[in-house]
Amino acid sequence: MKIIIIGAGIGGLCLAQHLRASQIEVAVYDRDAGPWDRKQGYRLHLDADGISALKAALPGPLFALFEATSMHPLPYTTIMDTSFAIQRRFQTDDYSKTQHHLTDGIAQHLNVNRATLREILLQDLEDVCHWDARLEGYETDETGVSAIFSDGRTARGTMLVGADGAGSALRRQRAPDAKMMDSGARAIYGRLALSDARRVLPPHALADIFTAAFDTRKLILGVGPVIYPMAPDQAARALLPQARLRTQDDYIGCIIAGRKELFGDDEAALRAASSDTLQDLASRLLAEWPSGAAKVPRAGEAGSFFYVEMASCIPFDLQPETRVTLLGDAIHTMTPSLGRGANVALRDAGLLRNWIVKHHKGELSCDAALQAYEREMTTYGFEVVRRSADMGAKLLGQDPLSPS
16 A cells, blocks of 8 residues: 655645554655745644644654644633733633533643644655655546656555645646635734844733734734744754754744735735835834834844735535545635644544555445545534634634635
């Protein structure tokens, strides 16, 4: 048995680690020229779903490295007004609609640096990761599936998994009826060094999972800390020297988000804008807030700002297909209003691994295993898509989901 994974993001790499642990052959193909070819964001919030999936996937020393480099924030999502006065402090499982984690006694929360987590997930997979591989399509037959790449390469396996994100090339063939929609929301992301953040933000914003302030336009300034218990490079030297994690400094991730009309009417210019231009725009959007919130993006790290157009999938009925499936944003793209995207992708990876193992042991056919996975994955995945859209409508004026 060999599993071909398209996409070397968090979900695809977690599945690869799961399969390695289960002694199932795996190969990962990604369109980027290398693992750090493209900026992919900063802080991630992981809840019990994501943490449990990583614990099951990673060998003990790698999971210890993950824990040593993950921040344990106070378990709150805090809402402020434009003067930075606290309006409400939610238990994050209440805010993110994961109250079942509290009921089950498994509630956990970590703030992690996306790049560091990806470095950890890449460990021991160097020999199976293939870069600069742009998928063109696939062909299935009775004995397997062949992935076909734009440079003429092919990869043959038992199953093919699309973990290639919101713009999934694999989804276009696997689920041609799937529809994506522009949510109408936009964001500028950046980051601040911790020392600078202390000057411009209230103390709880450096301790809670996430803190957000809103104005009457539904413009949001959101911040989330990543303060390492051990710096990644030091943790690697102490716990797993062969890991060689890159040096990282403590920081606060920030997002300025709202309706697209607030950012101007020239989307092409915004897509092409430099970090400096976006940093200046973010400051101007906050200029009238009495808290002096414009100081927050002004204090950001030079070169750290980038523009995002928020999209969402429209839940649909995924028809079964032999030997090919999807996980993470490739199937249930969601806006970040609940902070659950990475967690759902990691949950997908663990669930898919379980059904693949059942097939590997001869307990189920390939088709039966994938259909069982897809029934469960689309049920909880599309539910989070709907909840994220509802929260995004309340907070950011996001467009409601289009009818299926």
